[in-house]
Amino acid sequence: MTVPVRRTPFVNRSRYGFDLRSTALFFVFLAVVVCALGLAARVAAGAVERRPAWVFVLVAIAVAGCLGLRRRWRLAGVARRAAAALDEAAREAAEVLDAPDPAESVPAPVSATATAPTTPIAVAAVAVDYDALTPEGFEEAIAGLCERDGCTEVEVVGGAGDLGADVMAVTPDGRRAVIQCKQYGESNRVGSQDLQRFGGTCFSVHEADLAVLVTTSDFTAPALEYAEQCGIVCVNREGLEAWTDGSGPQPWGAALEDGTAGWEAAGSGC
Known part of the structure; x- marks a missing residue:
């Protein structure tokens, strides 16, 4: 009598399984980042200890950078609006120039007494x-x-x-x-x-x-x-x-x- 073999369902290990290589690389990268941040904090602490005035300089530079970025975005918006307004004014001026002037067909009245003759x-x-x-x-x-x-x-x-x-x-x-x-x-x-x-x-x-x-x-x-x-x-x-x-x-x-x-x-x- 033949006993049927039950097949084990396929499991996608890339989705549900544990990948040792990816996990190791993640922790290595995290360790590098933590070490770099620690080194930067140590260097900054040492610099502050030696020269406390640099704290204010660094803070001022950071604030100025933030304000500069904000102002740059604001100026960019103003520049875009100004360019749009100039473009609209140019189109309106072109339409006015292309339109016929009704005053050209009507001669202006000549008044001998309006101004003093000088020639x-x-x-x-x-x-x-x-x-x-x-x-x-x-x-x-x-x-x-x-x-x-x-x-x-x-x-x-x-x-x-x-x-x-x-x-x-x-x-x-x-x-x-x-x-x-x-x-x-x-x-x-x-x-x-x-x-x-x-x-x-x-x-x-x-x-x-x-x-x-x-x-x-x-x-x-x-x-x-x-x-x-x-x-x-x-x-x-x-x-x-x-x-x-x-x-x-x-x-x-x-x-x-x-x-x-x-x-x-x-x-x-x-």
Whole structure:
């Protein structure tokens, strides 16, 4: 009679069994690590014993390292967000540049009175509304007329402490011109006191060869008498408009007869 042999079930020793080699290697590695940590602790203890100040140095270095790593991560996040924002701004700018500008198809309105003409072309090409200009703009407009008609070294010097000189220039015939600008209303005429103040500085202080007072109004009779005595050329509103549109002479040109085009001829000096 044959007795059946019972087979022993296969057991995976790699999973459930005891591996002597792996266990030995683990304990060897653990021993090496423990020895290394002990040696490092001993060296550190000896260094601290010899130089206690190193403890603070090592602690400071460790804290600084931790803070540096934290800050680096934080800066990296900020840099990523900044890069994303710049990229978005660049895309928006590209879209704006590619879009057509509606202002290009609509011509801008031209206003002759918005700013003072400062170039010969602007002065000659448009009719200037002197009443609408600021005082500084009126001085710039007179300087523009001088440049248009051939003066050199034209300079606007009006302001606090100008001692009566608003515009200075050298006329085409080489004379030093000193111009005072009076932007008055039609009912406010230039009086003799204005002329006297200007006459007291134009020749003695500014060394003018030609003194001119230009106004958007007119002059009183005493003012014209004083100007004739001192040699100051007076240009009223009518004369200024004639100078502007080219129908009248420049202040340094030949003087017209009294009452013509608003000019009053100057005398030989005070």
